[in-house]
Amino acid sequence: MMQSTDEPRKRCGRGPTAELTRYPETNPRMTAHSRKQAIHRPGTTNVYADLGYRAPESMLVKAQLVSRIVELLAERGMTQTRAATVLGIPQPELSKILRGHFRGFSERKLMDCLTQLVQDVQIVAR
Numbered sequence: 001m002m003q004s005t006d007e008p009r010k011r012c013g014r015g016p017t018a019e020l021t022r023y024p025e026t027n028p029r030m031t032a033h034s035r036k037q038a039i040h041r042p043g044t045t046n047v048y049a050d051l052g053y054r055a056p057e058s059m060l061v062k063a064q065l066v067s068r069i070v071e072l073l074a075e076r077g078m079t080q081t082r083a084a085t086v087l088g089i090p091q092p093e094l095s096k097i098l099r100g101h102f103r104g105f106s107e108r109k110l111m112d113c114l115t116q117l118v119q120d121v122q123i124v125a126r
Contacts, residue, residue, distance in 0.1 A: 046060045047060075058107060059103075061107055062102050062105065065111060065113075066100070066110060068114060068119070069098075069113055069117065072114075072117045072119065073098075080095055080098070086117070087116050088116065089109075089113070093105075097110075097113075
């Protein structure tokens with residue numbers, strides 16, 4: 001619904017751009033490209049392959065190993081400092097791993113971390 005130019009525009013929400021974000025078709029800042037509908041394609045079970053990463057299988061394995069490390073540390077209520085000592089890695093490196101920045105870490109190193117947390121690691125070839 002367009003209001004006449006004589007009346008001030010009413011704003012919805014908060015802030016000076018609230019109406020502009022609520023009604024994108026009238027937002028002069030939006031480009032024609034951003035108004036287009038997104039194209040969705042079904043993905044695979046490996047998000048790294050879907051995103052085009054090199055060695056997506058390795059990245060998925062690392063993500064699964066890190067996920068298990070995070071679960072174990074949370075279950076045990078370990079601080080990063082204590083966990084780093086147990087795992088034998090510097091705390092800043094552990095922080096990177098726990099935030100998902102594990103590209104520079106080998107699968108072997110992550111498996112060693114699980115072993116240090118008294119976990120059995122099985123490698124299954126398919």
